[in-house]
Amino acid sequence: MRKKLLAIAMCLVLVAASFAGCSKSDNKDATNAAATSEPTKATSDSDAGKTENTGEKITITVTKWGEVTENDVETKLIDEFNKTNDKNIEVKLDVVPGDGYGDRLTTSFSSGEGYDIFLSGEGDFYKWVDKGLASNLNDLIKADSSFANNMTESIYNMGKINDGQYYLVKDYNPMCLWYNKDMFDAAKVEYPNANWTWDDLYAAAQKLTTKNDDGTFKTFGFQAQSWAYAVSCYLESKGLSYISTDGKTADGYFNSPDMAKALDWYFGMADGETRVSPTTADTDTYGDGTSMMVSGKLAMFISGGWVKSSLESAGTNYGTALIPGNHTSYICAAGYTIGSRCKHPEAAWEVLKMLTGEKASELRTQYEAVLPTSKTQLDKLAATFTDDQKALLQTLDYGVQPIGLRGALGSKINEILSNTFDRVVFKDGKTQDILNEELNGIK
Numbered sequence: 001m002r003k004k005l006l007a008i009a010m011c012l013v014l015v016a017a018s019f020a021g022c023s024k025s026d027n028k029d030a031t032n033a034a035a036t037s038e039p040t041k042a043t044s045d046s047d048a049g050k051t052e053n054t055g056e057k058i059t060i061t062v063t064k065w066g067e068v069t070e071n072d073v074e075t076k077l078i079d080e081f082n083k084t085n086d087k088n089i090e091v092k093l094d095v096v097p098g099d100g101y102g103d104r105l106t107t108s109f110s111s112g113e114g115y116d117i118f119l120s121g122e123g124d125f126y127k128w129v130d131k132g133l134a135s136n137l138n139d140l141i142k143a144d145s146s147f148a149n150n151m152t153e154s155i156y157n158m159g160k161i162n163d164g165q166y167y168l169v170k171d172y173n174p175m176c177l178w179y180n181k182d183m184f185d186a187a188k189v190e191y192p193n194a195n196w197t198w199d200d201l202y203a204a205a206q207k208l209t210t211k212n213d214d215g216t217f218k219t220f221g222f223q224a225q226s227w228a229y230a231v232s233c234y235l236e237s238k239g240l241s242y243i244s245t246d247g248k249t250a251d252g253y254f255n256s257p258d259m260a261k262a263l264d265w266y267f268g269m270a271d272g273e274t275r276v277s278p279t280t281a282d283t284d285t286y287g288d289g290t291s292m293m294v295s296g297k298l299a300m301f302i303s304g305g306w307v308k309s310s311l312e313s314a315g316t317n318y319g320t321a322l323i324p325g326n327h328t329s330y331i332c333a334a335g336y337t338i339g340s341r342c343k344h345p346e347a348a349w350e351v352l353k354m355l356t357g358e359k360a361s362e363l364r365t366q367y368e369a370v371l372p373t374s375k376t377q378l379d380k381l382a383a384t385f386t387d388d389q390k391a392l393l394q395t396l397d398y399g400v401q402p403i404g405l406r407g408a409l410g411s412k413i414n415e416i417l418s419n420t421f422d423r424v425v426f427k428d429g430k431t432q433d434i435l436n437e438e439l440n441g442i443k
Contacts, residue, residue: 056088057088057089057090058087058088058089058090058344058347059089059090059091059092060089060090060091060092060116060117060342060344060347060348060351061091061092061094061115061116061117062074062078062091062092062093062094062115062116062117062118062336062351062355063093063094063095063096063104063105063108063115063117063118063119064093064095064096064118064119065095065096065097065098065101065119066095066097066098067095067097068095071367072095072367073360073363073364073367073368074093074095074355075093076363077354077355077359077360077363078091078093081351081354085350087347087350089347089350089351091351094115102124105118105128105133106131106133109133109339109340109341112341113341114133114339114340114341114342115339116338116339116342116343116344116348116351117336117337117338117339117342117348117351117352117355118133118336118337118339119170119334119335119336120134120167120334120335120336120337121332121333121334122158122331122332122333122334122335122402122404122405123402123404123405123414124404125158125159125161125166125167125335125404125405126161126404126405126406126407126408126410126411127404127411127415128166128337129161129162129164129166130408130411132340133339133340134161134166134167134337134338134339134340135166135337135338135339135340135342135345136164136165136166137164137165137166137167137168137337137338137349137352138164138165140338140345140346140349141165144349147353150357150358150361150373150374150375150376151169151373151374151375152375152378154399155169155172155333155373156168156169158172158331158333158335158401158405159335159337161405166337167335167336167337168335168336168337168352168353168355168356169333169334169335169356169373170334170335170336170355170356170360170364170373171333171334171364171368171370171371171372171373172331172332172333172334172370172371172373173304173305173306173331173332173333173370173371174304174305174329174330174331174332174371174392174393174395174396174399175229175230175233175302175303175304175305175323175329175330175331175332175395176302176303176320176321176322176323176329176391176392176395177192177201177300177301177302177320177321177322177323177324177391178289178293178300178301178302178303178307178311178318178319178320179191179192179299179300179318179319179320179321180293180296180298180299180300180316180317180318181317181318181319181388182296182317183208183219183296183299184204184208184299187207187208187210187299189204189207189208190204191319191321191388192204192300192319192321192322192324193321194321194322194327196321196322196324197324197325198234198237198238198324198325200324201222201300201324202222202269202276204221204299204300205220205221205222205269205276205277205299205300206221206276207221208220208221208222208276208299208300209221209275209276217278217282218297219296219297219298219299220275220276220277220278220282220292220297220298220299221276221277221299221300222269222276222277222298222299222300222301223277223278223283223289223292223298223300223301223302224266224267224269224270224277225277225283225289225301225302226267226280226418226421226422226424226425228414228417228418228421229304229330229332229402230301230302230303231263231266231417231421232330232402232403232417233302233323233328233329233330234262234266234302234323235259235262235263235266236326236328236329236330236400237323237324237325237326237327237328237329238262238325238326239325239326240253240256240258240259240262241253242254242403242410242413243403243406243409243410243413247406247407247409247410248407248409249409250409250413250439251439254413254435254438254439255432255435255436255439257432259435260430260431260432260435263421263424263431263435264424264431267421267424267425270425278292278297278298280425289301289303290303290307290310290311293311293316293318294310294311294314294316302323304332305370305371305392306370308389308392318389319388319389319391320388320389320390320391320392320395321391322391322394322395322398323395323398326398327395327398328398328399328400329395329396329398329399329400330399330400330402331396331399331400331401331402332402335356336352336355336356337352338352356373358374358376358377361373361374361377362374362377365377365380365381402414403417412442413442415442416438416439416441416442419438420434420435420438423438
């Protein structure tokens with residue numbers, strides 16, 4: 001499934017924290033009513049791309065997670081659309097707090113209504129299609145001669161499920177290794193480079209981990225966080241996969257002895273008095289990886305492009321590097337789709353194009369901590385990167401689809417990763433046994 005998402009020559013792909021890219025949306029199952037409905041086509045070839053002209057105003061409901069701020073891009077786009085569109089369409093935006101987003105979405109569909117357009121993180125792309133909540137956009141795209149895709153092919157294809165274009169990506173971010181240059185300089189440790197192995201990272205982390213006179217930790221070299229995407233980048237960069245290449249088998253992959261050994265080594269970096277990584281208790285005290293890097297307490301961690309704005313706002317002297325090993329990295333994304341119960345798919349299509357088009361990409365680059373889907377905007381942004389920041393762009397050449405996009409089995413695996421890693425961290429049994437138990441739970 002190792003599929004390059006972009007060549008470096010094209011340069012750059014979330015999202016500030018929670019959902020804009022690597023979705024952390026509520027993964028609870030939809031109710032039976034939603035789960036048993038079949039995926040539907042948005043409209044027929046003959047009607048696609050045409051907006052209904054009945055004389056009555058058509059209302060299109062849009063939902064996303066988060067909160068509305070002064071510079072909320074959706075609000076800016078929708079306000080302008082409502083003022084200027086000549087298609088007799090009115091758009092209403094419903095913003096739902098992230099923690100309750102999944103529940104709100106499935107409840108709306110199971111009640112017989114459902115939003116006309118909804119946002120999803122890439123981790124749930126397959127899930128919503130499988131449950132029949134998302135519409136296949138192929139007919140709308142085929143019939144709309146005015147539609148001009150401004151995305152690179154690989155990013156556009158992230159919205160494809162089973163050969164159907166179900167989503168249009170609104171933003172995306174690669175993941176890479178971030179490091180605090182001042183901490184490296186103070187410890188006289190060479191910056192990470194493209195030849196680094198994980199053993200090299202660990203050796204550097206040992207030198208970058210220091211203690212106060214009373215024996216408490218002063219700094220940490222690396223954060224071995226339990227966030228599923230960071231762990232997945234580590235595992236895949238070591239050549240390990242949760243499922244077989246054809247996406248049909250997890251037994252012997254997800255629960256392989258090599259997988260268990262790799263996880264023990266990774267989380268072992270945060271274990272005991274000789275640890276080089278903060279524990280969960282440490283992050284409760286000092287904040288997340290970004291906060292710790294800003295305060296000079298953390299030298300390295302794996303995260304997405306959304307970190308850039310936070311580090312720069314704080315004046316942190318940072319650099320980026322490819323993930324050690326084979327450099328494999330996940331790409332985080334968020335995309336909009338038309339809900340399967342939308343009564344006016346042609347009108348919704350006009351709104352969907354507005355939410356993911358060139359103007360939207362320009363505004364997201366300006367106001368959000370994401371990388372633009374537009375090739376034009378991407379080139380402009382890439383020109384502003386310094387040499388020691390370009391690994392964020394270069395990592396795209398090693399990008400692979402997150403596990404949740406790799407078919408039905410991958411989607412199921414995606415839903416058990418967080419619990420699996422938490423159990424390993426808190427030593428809820430032997431790692432091999434935990435992997436076997438979690439896998440058996442989805443069979």
